[in-house]
Amino acid sequence: MKISYNWLKELLNIDIDPYELAGELTNGGVEVETVKPFVEDLSKENLVVGEVLDVSSHPNADNLSVVEVKAGTSEDPLHIVCGADNVAKGQKVPVALPGAVLPGGFKIKKAKLRGEKSYGMICSSEELGLLPEEGEEGIMVLDPALEAGEDLVEVMGLDDYILEFDLTPNRADCLGMMGVCYEVAALLDIPFEPPKPPVTFDKNEAENMVSVDIKDEELCNRYTAHIVKDIKIGPSPTWLKQRLRAVGIRPINNLVDITNFVMFEYGQPMHAFDYDRVSGDEIIVRRAYENEKLTTLDEKERTLDESALVIADKERAIGLAGVMGGLNTEVTPETKTMLLEAAAFDNINIRRTANRLNLRSEASLRFEKGIDPNNTLNAALRALELIEELGIGKVVSGTVDEYPVKAFPEKIKLKTENVRKLTGLKISSNEIKDVFRKLQFGIEEVGESGAEDEMLKITAPTRRQDIKIEVDLIEEVTRLYGYDNLPTTLPEGILTQGMMTAPQKIKEIIRDTMLSSGLCEVLTFTFISPEEFDSINLSNEDPLRKAIPISNPLSEEQSIMRTTMLPSFLSVLEYNQNRGEGDFHIFEIGKVFLTEELPLNTLPEEREMLACAMMGKTTEEGWLKEGEKADFFHLKGIIELLFQRLGLADEMEFLPYEHPSYHPTRAAKINLKGKEVGTIGEIHPMVASEKYELTNRVVYCELRIDELVQNANLETTYKPLPKYPAVLRDIALLVSKDVPAGEVEETIEKAGGDLIEAIRLFDLYEGEQIPEGKRSLAYSLKFRAPDRTMTDEEVENLYNTIENELKDKCGAEIRK
Known part of the structure; x- marks a missing residue:
């Protein structure tokens, strides 16, 4: 919001430096962002009003004219060379005499142009640092009532200062000069009585020409209408143009300029309709019909819905309330009778309409922040006063004022x-x-x-x-x-060292582990399509299908909240494969949303999960060997590394698992302290290749973050290096395929007790020499006592104990 200091002084009796005034306002809570001269770098001298006495062609240049100008100097008439096409005899124009300085540091001197002497410069709006009028080209033409030789700075108010406010949303009252006057008067403790327009009516003829029907009183609580006849559209006087230029508004014509002027003076937007184009002599304030069309003044057709408020006649909408008028009732130079609207609309509705249509204006800015309905009529009367004062038209006696929901002071x-x-x-x-x-x-x-x-x-x-x-x-x-x-006090409180919380540390360990293992972090949407459940082979009874629907989804593809992250990850893999990235390894810490029943009666569980997926090669091809492709054991190794870093390696286990999304024999559930915390497996070939068209195998894992956070042990323990040598033994055995290798290792560990230091599986074999339904497992065992060197007899006895336990617990047959 820009404020003219000179305009303010006309309304309020103040004599204070504009910079000091800006400080008072800012200290009072109304921040003034900048204070600048109206026109920067413009000299206060040698700028005058000139009268064009004669115009002749330049003898040596087709695009130049030689102009004789009366400028109130001893050397009149002045001989000035001008390049503008619109210069004409009898015009009053701005003249910069030799010695004048224009914006940009341009100094005017006596010169000779193509052999003709020039004693000054006839200026355009841009050369004076001003906004040009709409459609203005060439030199600036001034008010004919001005006298040649008058001080241009004085008559055009160029010695002004502009205060630019940075208003907070609650101070809508300062979006008009009257509101600013109240504020300044309070800060400086001086009286202020807003001027009352002297317009009065002895009868109400306007009621016979137009009626107003407010259909939605919640969205429009006041609407006033006035009629003006014998409209004469033309240029505004200089003072009016300058007031608008000072606040950043381009002058257009006398009628539009008056409505803009009053809007900045009273903070009340207004709109003028061509009365003869309003059907039925009735203004109807109503909600728009669904898909109703309205072409606004910017010549764009808008499609409206029932949330928008429109101004209509008996046949169609003629304006978008509080935002912009309609092209079908635009006031033009041919307009003879005008209907002037001043109204109060609901601020929330106007803001939503302007945002939805991406149509912002000075009017919508004020309406959406809230205006004073009790100020509406005064603003309209002020506009009528100016219309009559400037001879624009004849005001029809009377006011049509509908005020169904009155605003009262709090x-x-x-x-x-x-x-x-x-x-x-x-x-x-x-x-x-x-x-x-x-x-x-x-x-x-x-x-x-x-x-x-x-x-x-x-x-x-x-x-x-x-x-x-x-x-x-x-x-x-x-x-x-x-x-x-306000008194100043030192802040009190207990200072704490900034550090990550335990959950944050664990998540950071998870990220570091995944990244160091070659996985890239991704971020996926938490909304998916119900059809994704069919794509991952979920049965109709699967509890994961109990997904929470979105009330207002953006599309069918994002209409439910996910219960598993698998569809999101398969979509990411498919997207990247289609763009040439067939080797892709990703992870995400995200959320799934679970509920026991639908529709919701209680809040759903927002469960944080770690999801990982690997597809394609894990190493590059080389001349010595081919690149390795990701499989179940690659991802299993990464998960084991994660549990090791979280201090949970000894408390987790992988157990056989069946699920329609996974390969029948290449999947496992992950238990932690006997409780299931996740699953891992190769994606079922039908899901990967047929539903998502993935050409490589995909392995996938989901883990519950809350269980990892709750059980993680981040304490680091140290033990000394062993003093005594280890003893190595190998053992090979035949076991049924139904016996997991983890169960075999657990049996060996329990049988060996504290004396067995390490167990490593180094061979798995199934072939012709192995009976049907069995497999050969070979382990390397490391024995060590912390306080002595173990004897051969001691190791042999321990080895025999392990063999016996494997036979009894796992049905193993020892291979010799």
Whole structure:
């Protein structure tokens, strides 16, 4: 929001440096971001109004003219060479005399152009650092009423300063000059009485020409309409153009400029309709019909829905309420009669409509922050005053004013003691009342006047819609009394060293393990399609199908919350394979959403999971060997490494597992302390190759993060290097294929006790020499005693014990 300092001085009797004023406003809670001269680097001298006396062609240049200009100097008329096409006899134009400095440091000097002397420069808007009028090309043409020789800086108000506000959303009252005047008057403790437009009506002829029907009073609580006849569209006077340029608005024509001027003056947007193009002489404020079309003033067709509020006549929508008018009732130079709208609309509805249509305007900015309905009529009358003053048209007597839901000032109780308790200010009750006097709030004393705990009833005017409760009043007291008066205290509290929590440390270990194992971290959507469950072969009774539906899904592909991360990962693998990345290894720490029943009666469980997938080669091909491809054991080794780093290697186990998404014989469930915490396996070939068209084998694992966090042991223990030598023995045995290798190793470990240091499987064989249904496992065993060298007899006895236990517990046959 830009504010003209000169404009402010016209409304308020102030004599304060603009930079000092900016400091007062900022200290009072209304931040002024910048203060700049209206036109920077422009000299205050040698700029005058000139009158074009004659225009002739340059004798030596086709695109130049020689202009005789009366500029109120002793050398009149001035001989000036000009390159603009629009210069004409009788015009009043801005003239920069020799010695003038224009924006950009351009200094005007006497010159000779193509053999003709030039004693100055006729300026365009851009050369003066001003916004040009709409459609303006060439030199700037001034108001004919100006006199040649007048000081251009003075008549155009170029000696102005512009204060640019950085308003917080609650201070919508400062989006108009009147609101700023109230604020400045309160900060400087000076009187301010807003001017009242002198427009009065002795009868109401407007009611015979138009009626207003508000269909939705929640979205529009006030609508005023006035009629203006004999419209004459033309350029605005210089003062009006300059006021708009100062606040960053391009002048268009006298009628549009007036509505923009009043919008910045009162903070009330308005809109003008061509009355003769309004069907049925009735304005209807209603919700749009579903898929209703409206072409707005920017010549774009908008498709509306029932959430949008429109201004309509009896046949169609003619404006998008609070945002932009319709092209079908646009005021043009041919317009003879105008209908002027000033209304109050629901701020939330206007904001949603503007955002949905991506259509923002100065009007929508004000409506969406909230305007004062009790200010609407005054703003309309001010516009009518200017219309008559500038001779734009003849105002039809009377006002059509529909105000079904009146806005009343808020009356809020304030206990003065609460101000002191909440802020720490040492402020008396009388000083508190003085703050509200400056703000022109109503004050009613309840109880003993001046008492320390006096109760006040404060009436906040409707222009301050941000004042609703007691703390809002306390904030007003604080900022007007001065933030610099707030007591300063050192912060108190217990200082703690910044560090990661235990769950954060464990997740970091998980990430480091996955990354160091060659997996890339990915991030997938938590929403999937119900069809994904069919793609991963889930039966109709599978509990994973009990997925929570999304109330307003963006698409069918993202309509439910996932219960497993497998579909998300297979989709990522397919996407990358289709783009030439067939060797892909990924992981993610994400969430699945589980519930016992649908529809939901309780909150679902948001379970954090680690998902890993490997596809294709794990090593590059070379001249010595082929690249290895990821299989079940690659991923199993990574998971074992993870459990080892979390101190859980001795408490986890892999057990046979069957699931329709996994290969029938290449899957396992992962138990931790006897509780299932995840699954691992090769994806079923039908799922991988047929449903997702993956050409490589895929191995996949899911682990519960909460179980890892709960059981992890991050304490590091050390033991000395062994002093005594180890004894190595190998053992080969035949066992049934139904006996897991883990069970064999567990049996060996228990039989060997503390004296067995390591067990390593170094051979697995199934072939012609092995009976049907059996397999050969060969282990390397390492024995060591911590306090002595083991004898051959001691090792032999231990070895025999292990053999006997394997025979008894695993049905093993020892191979000699």
